Amino acid sequence: MRKIYLGILTIGLFFNLGLAQEDVAIEKKYTKEIDRLAKAKKVKAAFSYIENQKNETTENHITLTEILAPPFKEDKRGVAFSKMLEEAGVDSLWTDKVGNVIGLRKGTSGTSGYVGIDAHLDVVFPEGTDVTVKKMGDTLKAPGIGDDTRALANLISMLKAMNKADIKTEKDVLIVGSVGEEGLGDLRGMKYIFNESGMDIDSWIAIDGGSMGRLSNAGLGSKRYKLVVKGKGGHSWGAFGLANPHHALGKAIDLFSQSAWDYTSGDISKTSFNVGRIGGGTSVNSIPFESWMEVDMRAISPKNLDEIEAIFKSSVEKAIKEYNASGVAGEVTYELIKIGDRPSGELSADVPLVQRSMAATEYFGATPSLGRGSTNINIPVSKGIPAVCIGRGGSGGGAHSLHEWYINDEPSEESIKLALLITLAQAGLSK
Structure with missing residues (x-):
């Protein structure tokens, strides 16, 4: 069993708080599972599609960034994200009573329990904020350009690639633009999904944070x-x-x-x-x-x-x-x-979703580092439901400031491939 350093991370809204340093093992069965999955013909095809649609992903990223989504006023961005989900192809699509935009991609097994993956629609900036994206070389600058708008674009790229490669999963997959992650939003989107929606959630993956390798398995x-x-x-x-x-x-x-x-x-x-x-x-x-x-x-x-x-x-x-x-x-x-x-909560590193996330991260050449944050996974983790938060990739800075910036300097859109690989490992690749 290979040993991976369990560090304390600080990215985006992840806080440098209180996880002891220790060695965490990635079990060989999960490493083998990820290696086998990544080499599957349709998955390799999906990876190629993700690379080839890089410019489309950037266009979606800019389009969504320039639709301001203040706390409790995510509707306009939600409409745009919903349209992108529809064009990319989902089996059903709806916006729930609190504003979460949810696309359902049906599985083949008919078993209960959704695998959800989300990025949050809201940003911290109030109405009237200028969110026009400015390009300076390879750098994109605008309030909210990183946190968490890039992750929304990643979801669309992942969905398109799954459909183009004709990937089918055993479990149903929910692709979600959630509301209320920031500040006084108080995770209202996740609270509704896990406390009131009645949906049977098997596991959850949130994309919110920085570079690949940083994983959160605990909620502050x-x-x-x-x-x-x-x-x-x-x-x-x-x-x-x-x-x-x-x-x-x-x-x-x-x-x-x-x-x-x-x-x-x-x-x-x-x-x-x-x-x-x-x-x-x-x-x-x-x-x-x-x-x-x-x-x-x-x-x-x-x-x-x-x-x-x-x-x-x-x-x-x-x-x-x-x-x-x-x-x-x-x-x-x-x-x-x-x-x-x-609520607070923490998942053991032995939980299969955490193991798969670490193994998938290692597959792309990054060193997994587990940590704690105040993110959408607080709600499922506090209920004992497997959940992880992964980074959106690229480089960035100035989160929650008017000078926020983002550079997509990650080769071959690997953070999107990572999200896909974890999702497929958790939902099961249907033959």
């Missing part, structure tokens, strides 16, 4: 809240002494920061907290009637995530009580609004 959990503190408001001089929501909010931040720091500095797996945004007030000489903040907490362990959440809630309650009892006139009230809940 997070909980996010908006704390809103309210008071009567008034003039800074004429109503001096009136309960001030900003002052109460400051006390809440102070108490939470102290308690959370003590907790996260203890003997636990990595856990983090952050006050990311603060707002409220009308003018420098007005006592505000409202103050708010948004808080992000993350943890590898579900237990630690629950505990840091409990610390936050108790700190807020204590701060408000102490502030109202401090001698101010009147009182402030508060409301906690949960704005994000991503």
Whole structure:
């Protein structure tokens, strides 16, 4: 059994957090399975088609990038992606109630359990952002050009190649443009698919991240809240002494920061907290009637995530009580609004999908490196459903910035071939 280094990765939205370094073996049976699959006549033909349609893939990449898809407003891009799926050829096609665009490619076995592969439609940028793609030599520049629009184009290329090569799978395959992966989208696309759609999902492959070789088999959990503190408001001089929501909010931040720091500095797996945004007030000489903040907490362990959440809630309650009892006139009230809940989870490296993904990565000459991220696989992994997140390939940088860039410098579109090979290994190549 060959030994592959299990590293800690940092790509796109994958975070450099808390996986111990160790040797992970790729079992010989999976290496042989991948080698045999890659040498199959129809698979080799599909690889050639992927190479030959490189320019089409780039055109699709640019077309999709120039359709802005802000959080909760992915509809226009979804329509364009749906049309591409239809033209590439699927057996059925639909958009579900939350906006996921789903193409079904039927298998031959009639057995239950879908194999899903997705890229997310949404980007972090708000309405009005200029997403015109600028070409500078071999570099494409535009907000969202990498994360995760390139992966959507990869899916279309993979589907076209499967159809041109007349590849049939044993299991049904879902090819999905998902919604709500970024920020306050809170994985709503995946939550609907796995919690409400009623679909029997056998396994899931997400394309989201950087270069080939980097694999995520674990989900980094997070909980996010908006704390809103309210008071009567008034003039800074004429109503001096009136309960001030900003002052109460400051006390809440102070108490939470102290308690959370003590907790996260203890003997636990990595856990983090952050006050990311603060707002409220009308003018420098007005006592505000409202103050708010948004808080992000993350943890590898579900237990630690629950505990840091409990610390936050108790700190807020204590701060408000102490502030109202401090001698101010009147009182402030508060409301906690949960704005994000991503579960943690981790799959063993022995899971067949993980093994196949590592073996397929090695087949293309890259060294597999397992890690943890906050991606679409958080949902299936937290439920014990086999899932991996793989890179979209190429080189890029400036993710989540207006200066994002992408270069397709990967030879022969190997990341697309990788996605195809993993999908076929999991779904089964029908004879």
